[in-house]
Amino acid sequence: MFDMISQRFQKIFRDLRGMGKITEKNIQDPLREIRKALLEADVNYKVAKQFIESVKSRSLGEKVLMSVTPGQQIVKIVFDEMVSLMNQEKGDLSLSLNFSSLMLVGLQGSGKTTTAGKISRFLQSHKLSTMMVAADTKRLAARAQLKTIAEKIGSDYFTIENEESPAVIINAAKEAARMKGINRLIVDTAGRLHVDQELMKELQEIQKILQPEEVLFVADSTTGQDAVNICREFSSSLTLTGIVLTKMDGDARGGAALSMTFTTGKSINFVGIGEKMDDFEAFYPDRMASRILGMGDIVSLVEKAQKTIDEKTAKDIEEKIKRARFDLNDFLVSFSQIRKMGPIGNLMKMMPGMNALGNIDIDEKELSHIEALIKSMTVRERTHPEIIDGSRKKRIAQGAGRSVQELNSLLKRFSLMRKMMKNMPKMGKHLKIPAF
Ligand SMILES: Nc1nc2c(ncn2[C@@H]2O[C@H](COP(=O)(O)OP(=O)(O)OP(=O)(O)O)[C@@H](O)[C@H]2O)c(=O)[nH]1
Ligand SMILES: [Mg+2]
Known part of the structure; x- marks a missing residue:
C-alpha cells in the first residue's frame, strides 16, 4: 500500500536529517519535494498547495524543541498536517440496536456489493443483525452475487426476483426487516460506468423511500482524483454521510485517501484491503498517515518531547x-x-x-x-x-x-x-x- 509515496517521503526525511536550523531558505527544497510527492500520488493540486503552506508556516513559526532535531520536528509537522487533512468529525457507524438502514452507492465495479457484505459482517461482530437487500435490478447477476455473499457471512437476504422497481423492493424489505426484528437493512444499489441522470434519479428515489441513516459512497482508491470528483458529483444529488475507500491493497497511490475529505467535506469511514469479507478496516487518519510516512518512531519521539520537556x-x-x-x-x-x-x-x-x-x-x-x-x-x-x-x-x-x-x-x-x-x-x- 502506498509504496511509491512512502518511498518518496522516506527519502525527503532522510535528506532532512542533517538540517541544522529551520529557515525559509533551507526548507524550500524539502517543501518542493513534498509537493512533488503529493502530486505524484495524485493528490489534488489545491490540496497539495494548501498542505505545503501549512507545513511551511508551522515549520517557521513553531517553537524549537530542545531534544529533537529540526528535521525530526518537520517530520512531526508533516504528520500532523496529514492527519488533519484526513480528519473528520464523524467517521464511525452507529451501533445502536434501534432499526436503521444503510445504503451503498458508487460507480460500477467500485466495490459496493463486496462492501455490503463487509459492513454486514462488521455489524454482526458488534452483535447487530443485518438484512442485505439487492436493489440493483439492472445487472443480471447482481442479485445472485449479493445472495452468495449473504449466505457466506450468515446474513439475512432480501429481494423480489423479476421485480424491476427498486422502490417496490425497498418497501417490501423494510416490512420484512421489521417483522424479523432486524437491526440493520443494508441496501446494495446499481452502478454505472459514469455518473448519469437516470442512475441519480433512481438513487434519489431509493433514498427517499428508505430514509437511511447512512448513505456511504464507495470509491475505488486506485482511481485517485477521479474518485474524488465522482464523489462530488454523487454528493450534489444525494446526501452522503460517509465514504468507503476500496482496493487499498492494490496500487492505490494515496491521492484519494489524502484529498477525499478535504475536497468533499465527507469523512472516510472504512477502507477495503482485499477481496475477502474480513479484508476491511475502520479508517483512522493517524494510522493512515503513519502508513504513508512510515515515520512512527520519530513522530512519537517528538510527541514525547512536546509533552514532557x-x-x-x-x-x-x-x-x-x-x-x-x-x-x-x-x-x-x-x-x-x-x-x-x-x-x-x-x-x-x-x-x-x-x-x-x-x-x-x-x-x-x-x-x-x-x-x-x-x-x-x-x-x-x-x-x-x-x-x-x-x-x-x-x-x-x-x-x-x-x-x-x-x-x-x-x-x-x-x-x-x-x-x-x-x-x-x-x-x-x-x-x-x-x-x-
Ligand atoms: N483487491 C480488492 N478487491 C476488491 C475490494 N473491494 C472489491 N473488490 C473487487 O472488486 C470487484 C468489484 O466489486 P463489486 O463489489 O462487485 O463492485 P460493485 O460496485 O458492486 O460493482 P457493480 O455492481 O457492477 O456496480 C470484485 O472483483 C471485488 O472482489 C478490495 O478492497 N480489494
Ligand atoms: Mg454490485
Missing part, C-alpha cells in the same frame, strides 16, 4: 550553558526531564549528536548512580563543585551509597564538560546532553 526550563539551561554558568543543579534538572521521557537508552540514541558517537551503550543503572550522587550534594556544592574536598566527598558518596572513586569520576567529567561549554559560547539552539 518544560520549554522554559530548557531555555534557561541553554542560556546558562551559553554563559557557562551550567552547574550540577541544572544538570540534575535537565537530567530528570529527559528521564521522564522514557527508557533512556532508546531515547539517547535518537537524540541529535548521539548518532555521531556511534553505538553507545547507555547504562540506565549508571545514570541513576550519577543522579543519586548529585542529589546527595548540597545546593552550594552543586553550584560550586570546586569546594568539594576530601571530607565532603566521603559524605556525598556515603549518602548516595556509592564509592568516592565514582564521585571523583563524575566530578572530573563534569568539569571537562564545563570547560567544553566555555569554549563553545555560540552553541546552537539544540541542547546536546553530553554522554556520560
Whole structure:
C-alpha cells in the first residue's frame, strides 16, 4: 500500500536529517519535494498547495524543541498536517440496536456489493443483525452475487426476483426487516460506468423511500482524483454521510485517501484491503498517515518531547550553558526531564549528536548512580563543585551509597564538560546532553 509515496517521503526525511536550523531558505527544497510527492500520488493540486503552506508556516513559526532535531520536528509537522487533512468529525457507524438502514452507492465495479457484505459482517461482530437487500435490478447477476455473499457471512437476504422497481423492493424489505426484528437493512444499489441522470434519479428515489441513516459512497482508491470528483458529483444529488475507500491493497497511490475529505467535506469511514469479507478496516487518519510516512518512531519521539520537556526550563539551561554558568543543579534538572521521557537508552540514541558517537551503550543503572550522587550534594556544592574536598566527598558518596572513586569520576567529567561549554559560547539552539 502506498509504496511509491512512502518511498518518496522516506527519502525527503532522510535528506532532512542533517538540517541544522529551520529557515525559509533551507526548507524550500524539502517543501518542493513534498509537493512533488503529493502530486505524484495524485493528490489534488489545491490540496497539495494548501498542505505545503501549512507545513511551511508551522515549520517557521513553531517553537524549537530542545531534544529533537529540526528535521525530526518537520517530520512531526508533516504528520500532523496529514492527519488533519484526513480528519473528520464523524467517521464511525452507529451501533445502536434501534432499526436503521444503510445504503451503498458508487460507480460500477467500485466495490459496493463486496462492501455490503463487509459492513454486514462488521455489524454482526458488534452483535447487530443485518438484512442485505439487492436493489440493483439492472445487472443480471447482481442479485445472485449479493445472495452468495449473504449466505457466506450468515446474513439475512432480501429481494423480489423479476421485480424491476427498486422502490417496490425497498418497501417490501423494510416490512420484512421489521417483522424479523432486524437491526440493520443494508441496501446494495446499481452502478454505472459514469455518473448519469437516470442512475441519480433512481438513487434519489431509493433514498427517499428508505430514509437511511447512512448513505456511504464507495470509491475505488486506485482511481485517485477521479474518485474524488465522482464523489462530488454523487454528493450534489444525494446526501452522503460517509465514504468507503476500496482496493487499498492494490496500487492505490494515496491521492484519494489524502484529498477525499478535504475536497468533499465527507469523512472516510472504512477502507477495503482485499477481496475477502474480513479484508476491511475502520479508517483512522493517524494510522493512515503513519502508513504513508512510515515515520512512527520519530513522530512519537517528538510527541514525547512536546509533552514532557518544560520549554522554559530548557531555555534557561541553554542560556546558562551559553554563559557557562551550567552547574550540577541544572544538570540534575535537565537530567530528570529527559528521564521522564522514557527508557533512556532508546531515547539517547535518537537524540541529535548521539548518532555521531556511534553505538553507545547507555547504562540506565549508571545514570541513576550519577543522579543519586548529585542529589546527595548540597545546593552550594552543586553550584560550586570546586569546594568539594576530601571530607565532603566521603559524605556525598556515603549518602548516595556509592564509592568516592565514582564521585571523583563524575566530578572530573563534569568539569571537562564545563570547560567544553566555555569554549563553545555560540552553541546552537539544540541542547546536546553530553554522554556520560
Ligand atoms: N483487491 C480488492 N478487491 C476488491 C475490494 N473491494 C472489491 N473488490 C473487487 O472488486 C470487484 C468489484 O466489486 P463489486 O463489489 O462487485 O463492485 P460493485 O460496485 O458492486 O460493482 P457493480 O455492481 O457492477 O456496480 C470484485 O472483483 C471485488 O472482489 C478490495 O478492497 N480489494
Ligand atoms: Mg454490485
